[in-house]
Amino acid sequence: MNKALEQTEQAREETARKIDWRRRISDHVAYGLLIYTGLHIFLTLTQLKSGNGSMLPYLALVVLVAAIIPACRWFEMRWSDLPDVKAHDPALAPAFRREVALMWLAVFGLPVLLTLGFKAGSTLF
Template identity: 60%
Template sequence: MNEPPGSGTMVKSDKQVAAVPVTRSVSRTRDWRKGMSDHVAYGLLVYTGLQIIFTIKALGEGTSSILPYLSLVVLVAGIIPVCRWFERRWADLDDAEAADPALAAPFRRDAAILWALAIGLPITLTLVFKAVLSFF
């Protein structure tokens, strides 16, 4: 009785298949510590990228002031400590808390605030600095 594969019966193979032991845990719990660390890393990359884009644009418009450099100093002096605060807040969790599903809402809130800062701050800083320069 030769039936095609997928018809409900098992088809035997002449080849042996080597058993590969699975070393990863089947459990897929979220580690809030690693998650926030990832958000911080990507947020800093996005912030830096936007900051550089806006700085290059300001330099291209002929702004010969200290504006672009001042905005880059704000990057170092302002955003990095804030990001470290977010990361440290979540890094201090013990193993049980790091996998606690009850922390999903605070995690999403902190991640949303972090991303709002990473995207909104370069735009806001550029607009504020341009407004200040328009008065001088």
Template identity: 60%
Template sequence: MTPNGNRHGRTGTALHPAPRRAAQPRDWRKRISDNLAYGLLVYTGLQIFVTMKQLKELSGTMLPYMALIVLVGGIIPAARMLERHWDKLDDIHAFDPAEAPRFARDRAIIWAAAIGLPFLLALIAKALHSLT
């Protein structure tokens, strides 16, 4: 038998649960970086899906080129600008709970842009195509 009353050496059973570790705070820098990476993946996936659908509906549209220009010319620099605050945090402030409201705001911006921009660009392209 092990010291915790378990003969198999495992750290917890129904009768003898494993001791809980204190919750480790997560680094704001890593969390915002993860949100940006996943947001860019979602944006790109939606952009491809929306673009392909629109290419079938509207022949000769400039949507793929416009989307690429927006992605490279606007999204990536905007993401870097948003991330700049978090990159400047030292190791003490990287775990500071006082950063939670700013993190929530920045995360909301990331996901609103990642999900909303592909559809907004599609609407703009459709409107421009209808004008011609």
């Protein structure tokens, strides 16, 4: 019985060592920036093809550089500054999932919201 408990504890420790929140958040941020950029460019090109000649879609691309990259870097810095002991702590999983979900919501939501906002703005000008 003791041997089985020791093996279970050892398996939990190995799993905890495999989890590295710092590396995981970096992966999520990198993939998120790629998807955000691709989606944003696709939506912006759609607006440019509409032929209204507005500069607003270009402004939307500037927003990418001015706001999104620093915001994603902030997500990453919160986790990359963890000490080694906390970087492998499975108790941080709920907080990690919450922040990653928020980041992915922004990745998919912001390009759509920006495009709709700039489209509405272009009708005013």
